[in-house]
Each structure stands twice: as C-alpha cells, then as structure tokens.
Amino acid sequence: MSKKPTVGPALHKVIMVGSGGVGKSALTLQFMYDEFVEDYEPTKADSYRKKVVLDGEEVQIDILDTAGQEDYAAIRDNYFRSGEGFLCVFSITDDESFQATQEFREQILRVKNDESIPFLLVGNKCDLNDKRKVPLSECQLRAQQWAVPYVETSAKTRENVDKVFFDLMREIRSRKTEDSKATSGRAKDRCKKRRLKCTLL
C-alpha cells in the first residue's frame, strides 16, 4: 500500500548544520514529533520528511540532520549539495560551537557557490540563559555581517522551534518563485537583487 504523490506538494530541503552536541537532532525531533529527547547519541546522517501547512499551502519539508562531529567533515560537501536552505545551529553555552559556525558558513557558500542561499543562524539552548557564554550582541553582529536572520531557540521548551523551520521554508519558497521567474540570462544578477531584499527585511 504505497502512496503515490506523483504531483505532490512542493518539497523544501532543509539541512541542519553545526558542531556536535549543539542540539540539531533535538530541534529536528522537537519539530517533527513534539518531543524533547534528553539522551545524547551522535547522529551520522538522518533524514525526515513531514507535511506542513505553510501560509495556507500544503508543502513538504525534508530535513537532513547531519553529523556535527569533526570526523565527518570530509563527507559534508556531498550532503550540502542537495540542500536548499540551511539552519546553522550553535549552542549559546558553548563559544567554540559559535566560532565553528564561521567554518560551516564558508563551506556552504563554497559548495553552493551562492552568497544568498536561504540561511538562518540559530542559537540553541536559550533556556540555559544563566550559562550563556556567547553574548547576544556578538551573535547579532555575525548575523548582520552575513546578512542572515538570527534566532534563539530552545529545543527543550520548544521556543521558536517552529519559527526557524517556517522562516527558512518561506525563504526557500520565495527564492524558488524568484528563480522560476528569472530567465536563465538573468541568473547572475539575482544574487545582488536578493541581497538588497534581505537587508530591507
């Protein structure tokens, strides 16, 4: 009894990136199943798919939860290529994970070769504000430099979990409609246009 979504809803491919232990899987599972998983088990690469209603339209989200551990760095290129949008996660209680986002950002830009790829900088574990190691201003500064939104989340309390996924999907969607409008000749200057729009937002 396999289903046959031949002309199914639009599919948006989201990739979770960030250092090990920052809560990528916890965010994913909270979004998928409304539950917080306490036990830590390093991910290799898991994918999930879910139907959601985005602004009144049914769409499918495909989440690829990647491995944060350094020993998987070599294989990341392969995963990143398939992504349409990225949630770059770090833990606000771990400065190292924040520094690592720079590296992830660079790798994504290199692989996708696109300055304006849908991208959100996500500071997770905001329920542990008393153990904060990365000041809010620093996070916002970095987001500004990259011209991407910055959101703080908590996979434990579910704060902003839906928001980051939906915001990213909206970016991907608007990006896709823009792409389909743009003719092949104008593909080059779309980055600039996009950039402008972003700063406005």
Next chain:
Amino acid sequence: MKEFDDFNFSVYKYTKELTRECVGGSDLQQRKNEIEAYNETTAATLKQTCKNNYMEFIQTAKEISHLESEMYQLSHILIEQRNILAIMTDGKTASRLKADSVEAESSTAVDDVQNSHATRAVKEMVQGFNGNLEGKTFLNEGALIELDANDYRPIQRVFFFLFNDVLIVCKVKHDKRLDFLKEYDPKKIAVINIKDLDGVKNAINIITPDGSKIYQSITAAGKSEWIEKLEEAFRFDQQKKTKKGQAPQPPTRAKQQSSKSSSPEKIISTPSVQSPPEPKSLENETPEWLSTASEEIQTLVAQRHFEDAQDLIKRTQEYVKGENRKKVPQAESIESKVKQQELKLINVLLKELSKSNRNLQIALRAAQRPLKILVEMGRYRQASASLLKVCAVSLRVSQREARRNNADISELFFCDLTQVACDYLTAFEQQPACVSALVVWCNAELQYFASQLIKHYLTKGTTLETVAKCVERVRKPSTKLTEIGLDISYHMEGLLRTTLESLIEDSKERLLDSVGRSEESWQPYNLQTKSHLKRLLLELDVLGIDVRAQATGDTWINLTQSTVVFIRHFLQLIEHCGGLAKCETLLQKLDLLLKELFIAHHSQKPPSDMAVDPNFVMKNKIFLVDNLLPIAIDKFRQISGRQCEILRELHTNMSRQHGAPLPRQRSVYTTDVF
C-alpha cells in the same frame, strides 16, 4: 648497658670488668638481675617488631589480593558486555542467513577465505564487471530495492557488493542473474538514514556523484547493517580493521563500573580507620570473625561480592542475637556497626538497581542480582519501586525509538510489559503485597502508551480503516496478557474510548458528507469488458455478497454504478466497524453510523428533471434493503460477535415499507434471489 650494643663486645671481658667493679656477692646478684631484666625486654621488643612487620605484610598482601579480585571483576564484566554485544550482532545477521560473516570478523584467517569467496562470487555471478578485486577486503553484500526518488515506488531489485574501496551495484535480472550497473568509491558517497518518509520503511538515501538514490532494505536490521558497513568502508583507511560501534561502547561501560565499584570503597575508607582498635581489645572473648565482621563486609561490598556480604551480615546478626550474646561484651557496638554496613549495602544495591538502561532486556538482566539480594534482605518495597522506575524509562525510550523507525509500537509495548511483569512476578514471588505495585505501574504505563497512541496514531481525520487496524493491534496482545494474570483490556478500552468515539463521529460526518457527491445517471452499470465484470464479481464475493443474479449480458450489471460502489464500500465499512465493535461501548455509535449512512444513500432520489425509469430506481433500493442489509447485519455479527439492533430494526422497517407499494417487484426478486 650500652656495651651490649658495641660491635667488639666480648663476654669474657665484660664479666671480668663486672667482677672487679662489684663489691660482694649481693651486688653481683643485683647486677645479674638487671641483665636478666634487660634480656627479657629486648626479647619482647624483638617479638613485637617481628609481629608488626608480619602484620604489615599481611595487610599489604590482602590489599593486593583485593585489587586483583577487583581487576578480575572488571574483566568479567567486560567479557559479559562483549557477549551481549556478540549475541546482538548474531541475532542481527542470523536473520540474513549470514552467520559466517560474524565468524569472519573474529579471525583473519576466515576473513581471507571470505574475501576470496566474495571475489569469486562477484566474478562468477556479475556479468559485465571487469574490475580487479585482488587484495580488497570484503565487507558486506545483499539485495536491496531501488526506489523512485519522487514517488518512492520500487524501480528495480539491486544487489550490492561492498569492498573496502569499492561498492559494486548490480541489477537483479528475472533469472536471478546479476548485471553490473555501476561502481562507486565509498569515500565519495554519502549515506543518509531515512527515518521518516511517508511510511516508507527501512530506506536509506545514498548520494553518489551521479545523483541521489533511495534504496530499501527488507528488514530494519539489514538497513542498519548497511549504514554501518558503508561507514566502515568510508573510514577504512583511517582505522583499518577495528570494528565499529562495538569498540567504543565497552570502555565507557567499564568506566561506569569501575567508578561504581570504587565509590563504595571511598565510603568505607573513613569508618575503617576508627574501627580496628576497638575489636582488638576484646580479641580474647570474641571470636575472630565476629570482631572483624564489619570490615569484612565492607571489603566484600567493595569487591561486589554482595551475596557473601549479605551472608556475613546474617551470620553476625544471628550470632549476636543468639545465646552467645552474653559471651560477647561488645555485642551492642558490633551490632550497630553491622547494621550500618547493612544499610550501606542496601544503598549500593539500590543504586546498582536504578542504573537505567536503554535496552529493557539488559536492564532486567542487570537487575536480577541486586534484586534477589534485596528481596532476601526484606527490602522488597524499595527494590520494586526502583525496578519499576528503571523499566518505565527503558519502555518509553524503546517505544519512542520504534515509532521513529516506523515499527509496530503496540506489539512492542505489550511484549515489554509482559516481560517486565513476568520478571517482576518471579522476583517477588514470596511477596504478594508487591503485586499491587506492579498493577499500579502497569496502569501508569498503559496511560502513557494510550496517550502516545492518541497523539501519534489516532489523530483527527484518521480513516476508520486505519483506526480499526490500530485498535486491533492493541487489542490482540492486550488480551494475551490475561495469560499471566493481568487483565488490562478493559482499562485500555476505557482510555481510548473518548478518542475513538470522537473519531467515529468524525468519520460519520465525513462519510455522510460524501454521499451523493458522485454523479448518478440511474442507468445500469456497464463494465466495458468481460474481465472487468468478472473481477468485480469476485471482489464482491470476497466481501460476502453474490451479485451474479444481477449480471446481464457480457458486461452489464443491472444496478447503478453508485449502488455497486456503495455495496462494496458499505461491506468494507462493516468489516472495520465490526472489528471496532468487539468492545461493547463503541457498538452503539458504530451501529448508528452504519444506519445513517445507509439511510442517506438509500434516500437518494434522481433529480426531477432527469428522465429515469422509476422501476429501476426502486429496484436498486430494494436490492440494498433485501440483499445488502441482511448480509451486512450477518457479517457484522460474525466479526464483532454482537448484534447490531439498530440495523436490524432498520431492516424490518424498510422491508415493510417496500412491501406495500411494489408487491410485484418484490415477489420477483424474492423468488429469484432467495
């Protein structure tokens, strides 16, 4: 008397000197006494020193033996862990008829044999592959199904051979031969574990240089094995032949164990300093073992010889309580000390017991030993509470995991519940009072399970078919629990009742809504071809109704299309409702749903502007009442074992109605059909 210590001391000289110094016999006598006294004290000191040294030696030897036994314990635990892991891998591979691959991992000799075996297999079986496989390490092989990336439909059957630096993909042809398709470098492909994809089970996504592909394994174990093996190939150069997954686990476990076993030592190190001097003073009156009992117990606990420790506690208490009490002057202090040790032992055991484990089997097995001792010590209440807490954790974890892997959680839950109940009942056989704790716990777990079921499986909008299947899967195993004396079906039904009722109500609205949606031409149904007709008749046969009498010509059925569709739909619905109605509480709602749906369909009228044969319209209705309804009622009773009174009443009412206006029609069909 310092002269004695002199190196050149000579007895002759000394005596000469002495006799010269002394005046008279009495003085000499006194000197002699002095020397004798000195002799005695020296001998005593010597003895004392000797004894001290000896004691120290014994102490050290004891300590060494303790450490030795502790190391032995640790290695024993490690071996046990390794065995469990081996059993787990065994089970995983056995299902794939590849038991030899496990052996291959354990010895390089067998490894080589398998390498050459696999190499030969590839050469012989795979057509069109010319690559060189010499010197490569074989890792895995197996059949998979390639799925379409868009609609997840199977495209073809493929067979993988995985070597350390090449993945060979072959197509399985109809004659079971393999056709070489493609080879990949495992270091250039990325593997994604598909956890949730519209109900597609056991699938992995492999991103290759020429695109991403979805492959499906037949079993969940097969899937995880492929993920593991592909990763092993990916990292082959980094770590050569070290095995994955198994290697990192034991050390952490061992660390836990060692920290565990060292912590009680820390606890006892403080009291052991103060205790020795006291018993020494009463060495004469108290038996040796009794005076050292408290320390001995500490040592035994530290060495994890819990049974021996418990034995000793028991022996001491019996001895002190018995008639020997008068003989032992320090009985009370010993008793209190032993009591203290007993409490410590209980704490250690409880801690041991409440060590949670993700795997229920392992948790239960690990709990057996501390449980047994605690029960013997009479601490069954605390023990049962800790055990149930641990079980609850692993039960919930495994449920969550199963759900994420799309496995059947109902069966898993009831199996786990049974296992816990069985183990619990054997452990607390002698304490009937504890059974109530188990019952309370079962109820709590049941509630959690039901809430999960409602949250994830019985969501609003679920079709009756899915609901019926889901409920069936819950009911079957839950009735089986009565075999071990647990009757929870009633409670389970109660927990699900409101949700099920609202779901039934919900689907009733949906079903009634859909009645009359399709265009009705009020013409006989033409199936176009003979085979279509045949298939339809067979299909309806399976559902329990024979409409052969209505078939006319080669391809016609003398009923409207929507009537035929309704017959099929209604009988399917009867099956689902019958299944649900096995519980009496839902019977009425279901009955009502069926009745209203039937009436809604039955009362459909052709639009006034349409030219139709009124007799044909009537004929359809009569068929519904006279043929479909009795069969439906009978079927419902057979499946659910209950009478659906509302439907029966409807039947009597309706057949009476039809009887009056069209007696002729009716008589025709009664003679034809019955």
